[in-house]
Amino acid sequence: MSEGDVVLGLVLGISVLSFVFAGFLAYSVLRKDCGTKEMQKVSDAIREGANAFIVRQYTTIAVFSVVLGVLIFCVYAFFGKFDFGLRTSVAFLFGAFCSGLAGVIGLWISVRTNVRVASASRRSLDEALKIAFRGGAVSGVLIVAMSLAGVGVLYWVYSVSLPVAEVPFLVVGFGFGASFVALFAQLGGGIYTKGADVGADLVGKVEKGIPEDDPRNPAVIADLVGDNVGDCAGRGADLFESTAAENIGAMILGVALYPFFGVSGVLFPLVARASGLIASMIGILCVYNKKGEDPMTSLNRGYYITAFLAALFFAAATYWMLGDYWFWFFMAGLVGIITSVLIVWITVYYTEQSYRPVKSIAKASQTGSATNIMIGFAVALETTALPVVVLAAALLLTYNFGVRSGVPGGGLYGTAIATMGMLSTCAFVLAMDTFGPITDNAGGIVQMSGQSESYRRITDRLDAVGNTTKALTKGYAIGSAALASFLLFSAYLDEVAKYAGSVPVVDLSHVPVFVGGMLGAMLVFLFTSFAIRAVGQTAFEVVNEVRRQFKEIKGLSEGRSRPDYARCVDICARTSLKEMVLPGVFVVGLTVAVGVLLHAEAMGAYLMVSTITGILMALMLNTGGGAWDNAKKYIEEGSFGGKGSEAHKAAVIGDTLGDPFKDTAGPSLHVLIKLLSTLTLVLAPLFV
């Protein structure tokens, strides 16, 4: 058995172990009771709506994927590379399938966990917290393990008949397939969830003055379905392709160091990921709620344990795989882990009620929604600064560490290892993220099934924590996307060099390169425009439908008759499926057009400038949206007049605007950034 086989065997073994662990978590959640009949009725309605949407959505995505898979084969066949094309195409379809599966699994478990959390809220905070978090952890662990296993299996199969140095370039298709499906999943789900949420809030809270998740609101079921299809399925697919793309990008850089490290350099990313997975699983088991403890503290404990263990395992992995050169690369990995912690802290500063930014938005609400939005927008723009400084420092430092390692060309490998370090806590972070929509749903179920106020208080506490973790994950996801895409960019240059014979120089002072950069930035603006408009239009239809029902259904306002939930569910499903297609097709089309017309160097600038602009835009949208949300909560808790005051109404408007920012456009941009990287990697021969 070669060294490569040992490593791969170990990696796949850890993947299998993770599957078993996820199964154990799922079992421990599903054996809990499903609560009262009323609770189950609400939960069934949510599950049915979610299932119906997901079937329609993934059917559409499957058609697009198969078409693109065939096209990829044709492109390579056109260049006479049948075998290469077939393998890339198969990898693409396999990646697309796994990405879809990741989304479906995330959804499957969350629509079953929600009602169990609702039920447990009648017993204790600790139990409710544990169920919600473990439900989230099922997706978290499964998704990371699947991306690891997928890349590992593909590598193993392809390396039977091909030289090791060529395999990572073939596996690229896997990452592209994953990103492609993730883009549609995130966009479609994001439009659905926020169209419903905004529509429900605008009529319910602003016009009618009824509380969140009130059963009289015709859009409330659509809203709860949206939490699942947007936040669970979408984010699952997002982080699945993040880890897949990063694995592959780092492996390609490893190929460049092949003469130096041998197969160890190529396979190191998989080992690093596997060790992070083990750290995350231990961290997940450490989450429990001490009596009287803030639930956020419980989650943070698990997170810090995970980060600490990840650093420890990282040291072992570098020492084992990279031998004498381990130290500086371990330091680079450590910088990656620290970067993720810093970005999480920065996100907390900008989205928590106890700090200046959120307070300033709340204060500005006193003079109406216009000043709320102005100050909110200013905060949103400001949130980009610190993360960029941290990422810049991380890139410069780890590049420097890589150079210091003494490995020729090791600088970029240093930044690659920082990305691995950053993503090593991925499974844990993803668990925290999926925790959000589960607790949100649980709160909805408690409210709609008419349970006592004291249970609702428990789910409210969990929900508030869920809002924070959702914001954190987005900061984390965009930070790792930034590092991963720089990695993939280097891989792209290597790939182009393979075809063109020399590494392209992406010199911005050349007119076509500058133009490529300009078009890349434009792509980000236009894509964001599509996403936000789609939510605006869906919300417009939902508002009109909800207004119609309140007007036409007698006794609805007084709670004497039931609204027609299905109509709102249908509007959201229809509109979001329609609206997700254009942006997706546009992104692929423009990128191919720029690459073919302006060639590889301009494509490089297109890629990098769109990445930079995308990172900033996504930070602005995500963190800004979170700040608006919590400014509203801050007022609801009694500041500046509290619930029902003019300031509160203004803050609801701001929150509503923040919704598509943080849950549709922002997360879709993460996917976009990585989609562009993997797309250009796969189609590089077209651009030479």
Add this chain to the structure above:
Amino acid sequence: MSEGDVVLGLVLGISVLSFVFAGFLAYSVLRKDCGTKEMQKVSDAIREGANAFIVRQYTTIAVFSVVLGVLIFCVYAFFGKFDFGLRTSVAFLFGAFCSGLAGVIGLWISVRTNVRVASASRRSLDEALKIAFRGGAVSGVLIVAMSLAGVGVLYWVYSVSLPVAEVPFLVVGFGFGASFVALFAQLGGGIYTKGADVGADLVGKVEKGIPEDDPRNPAVIADLVGDNVGDCAGRGADLFESTAAENIGAMILGVALYPFFGVSGVLFPLVARASGLIASMIGILCVYNKKGEDPMTSLNRGYYITAFLAALFFAAATYWMLGDYWFWFFMAGLVGIITSVLIVWITVYYTEQSYRPVKSIAKASQTGSATNIMIGFAVALETTALPVVVLAAALLLTYNFGVRSGVPGGGLYGTAIATMGMLSTCAFVLAMDTFGPITDNAGGIVQMSGQSESYRRITDRLDAVGNTTKALTKGYAIGSAALASFLLFSAYLDEVAKYAGSVPVVDLSHVPVFVGGMLGAMLVFLFTSFAIRAVGQTAFEVVNEVRRQFKEIKGLSEGRSRPDYARCVDICARTSLKEMVLPGVFVVGLTVAVGVLLHAEAMGAYLMVSTITGILMALMLNTGGGAWDNAKKYIEEGSFGGKGSEAHKAAVIGDTLGDPFKDTAGPSLHVLIKLLSTLTLVLAPLFV
């Protein structure tokens, strides 16, 4: 007399002719009558407020300028280049002085024209239009002529004792000085005008339901003062430095072609500018209003005549100066002129009520301000796409023309000449721009002095046209800033090459270069944040003050007592002076830090990525703001329920948000882009 002397003599002669022409226009405006006593009273209050602010503002700016002028000298002295440093420093102060003067002159004439337009509105639309436009044209012509004369004189003085090829590098200080003052002028003025405007609208229109410019509104005088200090003084300084920077950038590129064209290549930019000035003056004289004609048609006639003449003169200038190679360079200039027309058309599409974008925002207002802002933001993001495509095509085409000309290294000179073509109609466009605040003021004076409704209808028609021309100018200014900054970027590389010995390669795949790009994009986001927050805070204070006056001054709502206008004027002046300092200092500080720490290549990426991001952000802010404004007007004219409906209230909120977008942050970004270019040019030796 050498050829250079002949050319310079001609250029300065045309400048003097333009001064005389501007004097004639001013005379023809000032000899008109000043209207009734009531009108003069309002006008006096505006003039006093504007004068008081401008004195305080320019005193602050002067202090900063002198400090920076000394610092520049010290930097060069540190490198042992006393003579060079002294000359650059003098050029800087001269540029700063001229830029300030441009702002003051623009203000001086507009606060005198406004009341004369108000008075003429009692006689005829034609007369009112002519006075307003000629008042605007005084600034337009003077500013362009001053920038031409300033660069010409400096060149003449410095070329006495220095070789021709070195002079343009010294004149760079002039552009930097101009940009530096323009940044503060535009920021301070922009914060003032929108703080007052937003504050006045939020209480007046939304809370009290009183019309625009109603004398009962305590913030109305501050609002009218703001139009002058923001739109006139700010935009004047903005376009002054645009033309100055472009002249200098193109001259530096001309230096690279010195072995080929001799002094003609260096001085051609000045000749091109002078010929455009003549075209604009003829165009200005062609503006009059035929009976029953839409005033926009009258202005358009003048604009198209100017563009046509500019093309004609451009052909003559290229033929005279560039000899056998004229044809492709003339074609490049023509592309520049066509680009400016296309960008104007695109802006019209996005801001006029008859097209889809504005209508979609108005429609979304029916479901409240949240959907209005969502769809408006989507439109704002979308507006970036077409201008970027046009600019990309213009750059690629004119580079290609330059290469075809057969001149070695002529590609970049082709893009430089496109910039000259684009800016050749500058004086006319600037006249249209200043027309905006003048008519806005005239309407305010008519309303506040209690004139008949029929006069107000005339000023309203002019005001509507003024809103359109203000939007157009911004599109035009940002388009030309994009081209000019690419030019200045090339000049920067030449400058660095002078010190480093070789042209730097701005390769984005190098980590520090990528980091530089990321920080450049971040600068744009953070700067925009500062600008919008400043307006939000000023508006917050104004709203509270206006609310206080309505509550405490008895009989104010009924019009029986007078509000305390001076308090609002004072709040705006104080806040805007305070808030303009930080962003300005931050921009200079960060740029120097990045350059010194990461060096010339990373600085190149910083410059280019901030330019790209800045162009897109400015387009989004400017055109988006204009669209929101006109969506409100569309509803006010009777659609979706008309004035006073819920849709109208929602649209006013959207308009209010658009105000700091289009009149503070957006225009300040134009200046920022060029400030960065000239700043890096001047400080290049620090970065090597």
